[in-house]
Amino acid sequence: MDLKALRDYWRACCYAAVGMIYLWDNPLLREPLKREHIKRRLLGHWGASPGISFAYVHANRVINKHDLNCIFVVGPGHGAPGYIAPVYFEGTLSEYYPQFSQDEEGLRNLFRAFSFPGGLGSHCTPELPGSIQEGGELGYSLSHAYGAVFDNPDLIAITVVGDGESETGPLATAWHCNKFLNPVRDGAVLPILLLNGYKINNPTILARIEEEELLSLFKGYGYEPKVVEGEEELEVHGVMAESMDWCVERILNIWEDARSSGRVFRTKWPMIILRTPKGWTAPKKVEEHYIEGYWRSHQVPLADVRENEKHLRILEEWLRSYEPERLFDEKGRLREDLRSLAPKGNKRMSANPHANGGLLRVPLRLPPLEQFALDVQEPMKLHYENTRPLGTFLREIIRNNPNNFRVFGPDETHSNRLYDVFEFGKAWMAKILPEDRDEGHLDPYGRTVEMLSEHTVEGLLEGYILTGRHGILNTYEGFAPIISSMVNQFGKWLDISSDVPWRMPLSSLNLLLTSVVWRQDHNGFTHQDPGFINAIVDKWPNVVRVYFPPDANTLLCVAKLCFQSTNRINIIVADKQKHPQYLDLASAQRHVEKGIGIWDFASNHVEEEPDVVIASCGDIPTKEAVYASFLLKEAFPDLKIRFVNVVNLFCLTPQTEHPDGLTDHDFDIYFTKDKPIIFNFHGYPWLIHRLTYRRTNHKNLHVRGYRENRKVGIDATHLTPFLKGRGGITTPLQLAILNQIDRFSIAMDVIDRVPKLQGKGGSFKDKLKNMQIDALRYAYTHGVDKPDL
Numbered sequence: 001m002d003l004k005a006l007r008d009y010w011r012a013c014c015y016a017a018v019g020m021i022y023l024w025d026n027p028l029l030r031e032p033l034k035r036e037h038i039k040r041r042l043l044g045h046w047g048a049s050p051g052i053s054f055a056y057v058h059a060n061r062v063i064n065k066h067d068l069n070c071i072f073v074v075g076p077g078h079g080a081p082g083y084i085a086p087v088y089f090e091g092t093l094s095e096y097y098p099q100f101s102q103d104e105e106g107l108r109n110l111f112r113a114f115s116f117p118g119g120l121g122s123h124c125t126p127e128l129p130g131s132i133q134e135g136g137e138l139g140y141s142l143s144h145a146y147g148a149v150f151d152n153p154d155l156i157a158i159t160v161v162g163d164g165e166s167e168t169g170p171l172a173t174a175w176h177c178n179k180f181l182n183p184v185r186d187g188a189v190l191p192i193l194l195l196n197g198y199k200i201n202n203p204t205i206l207a208r209i210e211e212e213e214l215l216s217l218f219k220g221y222g223y224e225p226k227v228v229e230g231e232e233e234l235e236v237h238g239v240m241a242e243s244m245d246w247c248v249e250r251i252l253n254i255w256e257d258a259r260s261s262g263r264v265f266r267t268k269w270p271m272i273i274l275r276t277p278k279g280w281t282a283p284k285k286v287e288e289h290y291i292e293g294y295w296r297s298h299q300v301p302l303a304d305v306r307e308n309e310k311h312l313r314i315l316e317e318w319l320r321s322y323e324p325e326r327l328f329d330e331k332g333r334l335r336e337d338l339r340s341l342a343p344k345g346n347k348r349m350s351a352n353p354h355a356n357g358g359l360l361r362v363p364l365r366l367p368p369l370e371q372f373a374l375d376v377q378e379p380m381k382l383h384y385e386n387t388r389p390l391g392t393f394l395r396e397i398i399r400n401n402p403n404n405f406r407v408f409g410p411d412e413t414h415s416n417r418l419y420d421v422f423e424f425g426k427a428w429m430a431k432i433l434p435e436d437r438d439e440g441h442l443d444p445y446g447r448t449v450e451m452l453s454e455h456t457v458e459g460l461l462e463g464y465i466l467t468g469r470h471g472i473l474n475t476y477e478g479f480a481p482i483i484s485s486m487v488n489q490f491g492k493w494l495d496i497s498s499d500v501p502w503r504m505p506l507s508s509l510n511l512l513l514t515s516v517v518w519r520q521d522h523n524g525f526t527h528q529d530p531g532f533i534n535a536i537v538d539k540w541p542n543v544v545r546v547y548f549p550p551d552a553n554t555l556l557c558v559a560k561l562c563f564q565s566t567n568r569i570n571i572i573v574a575d576k577q578k579h580p581q582y583l584d585l586a587s588a589q590r591h592v593e594k595g596i597g598i599w600d601f602a603s604n605h606v607e608e609e610p611d612v613v614i615a616s617c618g619d620i621p622t623k624e625a626v627y628a629s630f631l632l633k634e635a636f637p638d639l640k641i642r643f644v645n646v647v648n649l650f651c652l653t654p655q656t657e658h659p660d661g662l663t664d665h666d667f668d669i670y671f672t673k674d675k676p677i678i679f680n681f682h683g684y685p686w687l688i689h690r691l692t693y694r695r696t697n698h699k700n701l702h703v704r705g706y707r708e709n710r711k712v713g714i715d716a717t718h719l720t721p722f723l724k725g726r727g728g729i730t731t732p733l734q735l736a737i738l739n740q741i742d743r744f745s746i747a748m749d750v751i752d753r754v755p756k757l758q759g760k761g762g763s764f765k766d767k768l769k770n771m772q773i774d775a776l777r778y779a780y781t782h783g784v785d786k787p788d789l
């Protein structure tokens with residue numbers, strides 16, 4: 001093993017990383033460094049870069065030696081210079097971006113483009129070949145890596161995990177993903193903990209505990225850690241090379257044992273703890289300030305080199321310490337013997353097709369929906385759990401796509417009525433006990449992955465999709481905000497990726513939010529939060545879709561649409577409890593295609609211009625709104641009601657803002673230009689106002705929805721005595737009434753807002769109040785809703 005060559009390759013990477021941060025010109029230091037050679041604005045993160053390149057160069061060595069199929073996941077993605085450098089030297093960057101050619105000119109262009117407007121970002125962004133995560137928001141490297149190797153039996157995800165990153169919740173839980181990794185069916189993750197000791201301004205916890213504690217921690221997580229450290233550069237290269245060999249051989253042996261015997265077993269997977277100084281190879285100290293091996297090396301260690309001649313000389317000395325004249329040939333290319341160290345073709349981690357998953361993606365084989373659809377002969381006659389047929393659909397998708405589709409969830413797939421998927425088991429490599437045979441469904445080959453960390457399952461799904469597969473995550477609506485930021489990061493990735501011509505489209509990220517706010521009968525206030533969608537609706541219109549299917553058949557059609565789409569984040573909000581069924585499959589299909597529709601059965605005098613539009617969005621508000629319409633039809637047979645149901649939330653948005661938005665003309669056709677609209681919504685009412693405020697009839701739009709503020713401004717004083725018990729148990733109708741999305745409130749709203757009812761509607765409004773009081777009394781007395789409601 002030629003350690004010196006390995007070291008030189010790495011030093012060339014370090015040189016290039018420093019060059020990217022500082023140099024505008026004179027990329028090979030062929031002349032003395034001058035002020036004008038320095039970029040005007042110094043941006044980038046040096047501290048993580050040497051460690052990232054170090055891991056990359058050593059990964060290259062084992063790929064060649066063992067003929068491996070590897071991708072490289074960078075947790076501390078802010079250390080992009082440390083990733084870009086080896087990607088450039090192995091030629092991939094030049095293939096995608098010819099301006100970064102393998103010569104002095106290309107090197108200059110690269111240095112200039114890094115962290116520069118219109119150039120390359122300062123993280124491992126989607127524009128970088130081989131990257132599957134930007135690493136901007138820390139914490140997701142391990143779950144992405146594990147998701148990537150599921151069902152990819154010969155793939156190893158070599159994953160640099162920051163020691164600061166390790167302090168985040170998502171990363172801390174993701175170590176447990178090894179309990180789902182089946183050595184027969186799945187690939188392997190080789191975590192390299194970059195224990196460089198510091199974050200932005202603090203030491204890391206893992207670097208300041210005793211070695212025994214550190215090792216015990218990772219042993220406890222089910223790993224066999226190898227510590228790589230040393231006094232001197234070459235020595236560390238030697239230890240790293242030996243350790244990488246050991247890790248890879250161990251992985252290959254585990255695979256071989258499991259696959260030749262067909263025996264699945266849980267094992268201690270290898271990992272590396274790379275204890276090297278932060279900002280390794282930078283000046284040790286500048287004017288009494290520690291740089292190398294300290295947090296000061298995190299970003300740009302010498303920030304004033306354009307103004308400070310002394311610092312400029314220190315920078316020059318630093319750059320020259322890598323001996324660029326020895327590393328590059330006269331054209332400015334990396335020395336040929338060094339270039340030959342990189343793997344070739346798709347063996348290069350930056351060219352591995354798994355890291356451009358759309359290249360490998362095959363569309364799902366979807367069974368026809370007729371098999372699962374409910375037989376709805378007449379609206380409202382059949383009551384059924386909306387998510388159950390979806391569970392059967394998912395089960396058959398698994399059957400048809402046994403190697404590239406998975407269901408993910410924290411722990412609620414059963415509770416969410418999707419249990420049919422358990423015919424194909426729940427992935428589980430930890431202990432299985434006799435009682436688990438009693439519908440535990442634990443199975444090393446299971447296709448559903450459940451772990452009580454919303455972050456981890458979200459990360460696993462993202463990693464699975466990023467590498468060209470398909471899936472869905474089901475979670476309680478109230479806890480979806482836990483992953484709001486993570487979904488946001490993934491959306492950014494998709495948004496940018498869709499503008500990168502060589503990134504092929506990925507399957508969409510499908511999130512089913514169920515056990516919704518309105519049916520937290522047994523959990524109460526803590527489980528009521530429809531706010532996830534508020535955070536997502538403002539995001540990239542090319543990426544985000546939000547669907548509110550009102551019944552089971554519509555949910556099936558929405559799910560099919562989502563599974564066929566690419567590069568999207570599809571949010572489906574649907575409850576799991578029994579609900580009235582409205583649409584047969586063909587009607588549901590049309591309803592989903594339009595995204596909005598008028599329901600004649602809930603309207604009155606459909607052929608005429610309406611007096612009022614009752615609109616709904618969301619399954620429970622729809623049910624209440626339909627009943628409101630029925631009450632009104634009976635009380636006021638002459639009242640002309642139009643009932644509009646919205647499935648695709650973005651229909652409401654102007655077309656200029658979202659591709660699914662209705663034109664203003666169409667919006668007026670549905671909602672009229674001047675009639676009152678009573679809109680019963682699943683989430684916070686202001687969201688509907690935000691989406692529609694520019695529509696012609698917005699001034700007549702009156703929205704009901706979930707309200708946190710029930711004591712102030714309540715316009716139904718007769719309800720005040722009942723505003724109790726919010727934190728505890730509620731009945732469904734009680735909760736609806738307290739938020740005024742119930743049938744009685746909606747009917748009262750219509751009376752209040754339709755001019756011709758304001759005189760004659762008084763007596764019926766009073767009756768409606770009585771009905772509310774009776775319903776609430778009944779709930780507080782018997783603990784359930786009246787059976788006829």
Ligand SMILES: Cc1ncc(C[n+]2csc(CCOP(=O)(O)OP(=O)(O)O)c2C)c(N)n1
Nearest residue numbers: 048076136137138162163164165198199200
């Ligand atoms: C979730 C999250 N919180 C905070 C930050 C801001 N931040 C950027 S780098 C960094 C320190 C990272 O430390 P580490 O993972 O050890 O990386 P390294 O020291 O190798 O740069 C922090 C806190 C972030 N990017 N993501």
